Amino acid sequence: MSNVRVAVRVRPMNQREKEKHSVCVISMSQNKTILQSKAVSPGEVQKAPKEFTFDHCFWSADDSDPDTYAGQEEVFKTLEEGTIENIYQGYNVCIFAYGQTGSGKTYSMMGTDDEPGLIPRFCRALLNRKSEGTVRVELSYMEIYNEKVRDLLDLKKSKKELSVREHNILGPYVEGLSQHAVSTWEDIKLLLLAGNKCRTTAATKMNEESSRSHAIFTLTITQMFPNHESGTSKELHSKFNLVDLAGSEKASKTGAQGKQLVESGNINKSLTSLGRIISSLTECKGSYVSYRESVLTWLLKNSLGGNSKTVMLATISPAEDNYGETHSTLVYAERTRQIVNQAKVNEDxxxxxxxxxxxxxxxxxxxxxxxxxxxxxxxxxxxxxxxxxxxxxxxxxxxxLKKTEENAKVMQKYLESMGISVDASGIKCAKEQCCLVNLNPDPESNDYLLYYLTEHNKIGAGSSQDFQLTGPGIEEEHCVITMTPDGDVFLVPNTKAETKVNGALVQERIRLYHEDKINLGLNYSFILNQSKKRQPNSLSENKHEVEMNEMSSDHKNKDESNPKQNPYYLLSGSQDDDTELTKTHINPKKEEISTESRSHDSFSTSSIEKVLAIPQESLLELQQNFTNLVKKLQSKQLITQQDSAGLENTEDMVLKSKTLLTLIAEKGENACTQFLDLLGKGMSIIN
Ligand SMILES: Nc1ncnc2c1ncn2[C@@H]1O[C@H](COP(=O)(O)OP(=O)(O)OP(=O)(O)O)[C@@H](O)[C@H]1O
Structure with missing residues (x-):
């Protein structure tokens, strides 16, 4: 019999907390965590600090003092003590991270490329451990999202909801969950990467990379000890569950609404059940424990009060404004420490x-x-x-092994067909293929997702969509991107959804060009890679240069020395020529504006004639271009908000152009030169 081992880890202040000058309310001393009470208004009595005792307290709030700071290595070393040994003795082990959104669960469990967390470190340590028997390791990875179980490693079935069953000897299990035979760290790494890419994430106000699902990563270790004299053999089995729970925060604080509120409800349903189970195991010993109340608790049945050696890692924020959540996490964690498990060696x-x-x-x-x-x-x-x-x-x-190998190939292909390219060394994209590059780094793996475009690509939150996105502002059917056999790409927005191309709201079908920036909802940003079409050959293909220049300078502002910060570097960083994407920005053909046309009168006449000659389909592009130009002129204070409102109200392009030219003309010579300069840079609505 052994109690659940509980560790608490406090993360550094995040940007938001720093900007708000939040006070640190956490201090740690050996195995005690002290929570200072919130500051009170004058006249009120300050409450005494609250003290909690745990097995381990990790101070990760401030790395300035290496003596007190607990980094990833220290957290791993402490929690690893005895753990690998227990697994090899045939015990089940579970480590689960619990805490509010953004408190550091995923950082602690998965970590980053530079600072790997518990999962990669344990996997390596486990594979490196010598055994007298023959060791077989199998891996599964699932997600519980809205009380539904999804296999993160069987992509053909990843949309299918799997059922939880229970066997009297094997305990609860997920029917049909894929098991992958692995022998090396590279095998595991690829599966981890693929699984993480499949994990559902939805941004919330508190943490844009917040994961709203519970993830269970399981290693099943089998050791076989043949007895050559008797001809019999002994087998030891152990299950090692590494669980990254969804954030435990209150829905109201994170701004979850609508669909997300339902998600929060279901996430909290699992967490509420978890709390209830912890209470019944600690307070009303002997009472019936209803593990089947939620999928999470059913699957973790053995880990809580059952056949497992369990560790809870409670993650907290140091900031005063998270006092309530931190307090409840600490109370929860202290209570969990009283749970007594009955782990036994799993022989044969x-x-x-x-x-x-x-x-x-x-x-x-x-x-x-x-x-x-x-x-x-x-x-x-x-x-x-x-x-x-x-x-x-x-x-x-x-x-x-054969199945795993086959599945790896299917998985790779399937991911590519879904538009996601997975490679342990980073992102890869076939040179000729047209794709959307997601500029928001994947929170789980720190790299960028590619969405290969086919003829017809439905994008939205709905389950029937080809690219499923979740997050604020994403509609069930958000938009459709089509591609003609010639490789021309068009975007058809849902007028109710927020879709922007190069910063301008799109309300009707629009043609997209290489390196156009597409914003969907509040958080998604994509760049279109259409390298095959990157050479401009039509009047409109030089239209985005100003935005491109802006984007280039945006990119320049990023830390170019760090390839992970910049998808262009990541894309071009590949060693493999066949799959390389270059980072060169388009350099559209500029049409020189003749010196004689640099007088606004002659310019305006010839310009309007050109506008009149433009075919209808180009007018839509033109409108888009026009909007961008107006914005640019506004930012250069060449026209006012009022002027541009007037322009928006005019439907007719010719009238619009005339009004604009008149407005510019009124500003004098300098304004005309600047205007022409903009036109010359590719923002032209007429050349
Ligand atoms: N110990 C730490 N040291 C440095 N940075 C950390 C630490 N813990 C968390 N962070 C940073 O804080 C942010 C939020 O952490 P993380 O994503 O791990 O939170 P979470 O608890 O998993 O949130 P969610 O419930 O939304 O999944 C990340 O940017 C992460 O890098």
Whole structure:
């Protein structure tokens, strides 16, 4: 019998907290965490600080003093103590991270490329551990989102909801969850990367990269010890669960609304059940514990009060404005420490399970023979369930390896067909392929996602969409991007959804060009990569240079020495020529404006004639271009907000152009020169 080991980790102040000059309310001394009470108004009595005792307290709030600072390595080393040993002795182990959104759960569990967290460190340590027996490691990775289980590693089935079942020897399990035989860190890394890319994330006001799902990463370790004298063999089995729970914060504080509020409700349903279970295990010992109340608690049944050695890592913010959440996390964590587990060595579990399953299958077949028709569907489904489990348990290691290999290929292809390219070394994109590059780094893997475009690409939050995005402002059917056989790309917005191209709101079908910046909802930003079409050959292909120049300077402002900061570097950083994307920005052909036309009168006449000659389909582009130009002129104070409002009210392009030219003319020679300069830079509505 052993208690759940509980560790608390306090993260550094984030930008928001620093800007607000938040006071640090956390201090740590050995295994004690002290929470100072909030500042009070004059006349009120300051409450005494609250003290909590844990097995480990990690001070990660400030790295200026290496003696007190606990980095990723220290957290791992402390929690690893005895853990790998326990796994190799045949015990189940579970480590779960609990805390409010943005408190550092994912950072602690997954970490970054430079600062790997517990999952990659444990995987490596586990593979490096020597054993006298033959060691087999299998891996699964799932997500619980809105009380639904999804396999993060079987992409063909990733949209399918999987069911939780329970076997009397094996305990709760997810039916049909893919198991991947792994032998090296590289095998695991690829699966981790792919799984993380599939994880659902939705931004909230508190933490834009907030993950709204619970993720369970499981390593199943089997050791075989053959006894050559007796011809028998012993098997030890252990399950190692690494769980990254969703944020425990209150929905109101994060600004969750609508669909997200439902998500929060369901996330909290799992967490509420978790809390209830922790209470019944600690306060009302002996009372019935309803693990099946939520998917999460059902799957973690063994980890809480059952057959597992469990560690809870509670993550907290140091800032005063998170006092309430921090306090409840600490209370929760202290209570969890009282849970007593009954871990036992799992010896020959598989053999026992196989034997009982075989018996069960026999019995069920017998029963089916004599069953009344109304009972048979239930019996049949039970039989199928047992047969499936038996089949999975009976697979040989070679078969498993082969399956894993096949699945890896399918997974890679499937991801590509979905528009996501996965490669352990970073992002790759076929030179000729047209794709959207997501400029928001993937929170789980720190790199960028590619969405390869096909003829017809539905984008939105709905399950029928080709590219599913979640987050504020994303509609069920947000927009459609189409591509003609010639590679011309068009965007058709849903007029109710917020879609911007190069900063301008789009309300009707619009053609897209190489390196156009597309904003969907509040948080998604994409760049169109259309390298095949990057050479401008039509009047409109030089239209975006001003934006491109702006973007280039935006990019320049980023830390170019760090390839992860800049998708262009990441894209071009590939060693492989075939899959390289260059970072060169388009350099559109500039049409020289003749010196004689540099008088606004002659310019305006010829310009309007050109506008009149423009075919209808180009007018839409023109309108878009016009909007961009107006914005630019506004920013240069060549026209006022009032002027541009007047322009917006005019539908007719010719009239619009005339008004604009008149407005510019009124500003005098300097304004005309600047205007022409802008036109010359590619913002022309008429050349
Ligand atoms: N110990 C730490 N040291 C440095 N940075 C940290 C630490 N913990 C968290 N952070 C940073 O704080 C931010 C939020 O952390 P993280 O994403 O891990 O939170 P979370 O608890 O997993 O949130 P969510 O519930 O939304 O998944 C990230 O930018 C992360 O890099």
């Amino acid at each position: 579990t598989k053999c026992k399970a196989v034997a009982t399953l075989q018996e069960e299958v026999q019995k069920l077949k017998e029963q089916l023979k004599h069953a009344k028709s109304q009972q048979s569907p239930e019996l049949q489904s039970k039989l199928k369930e047992s047969e499936n489990l038996l089949k999975q348990l009976n697979l040989s290691w070679e078969e498993k």
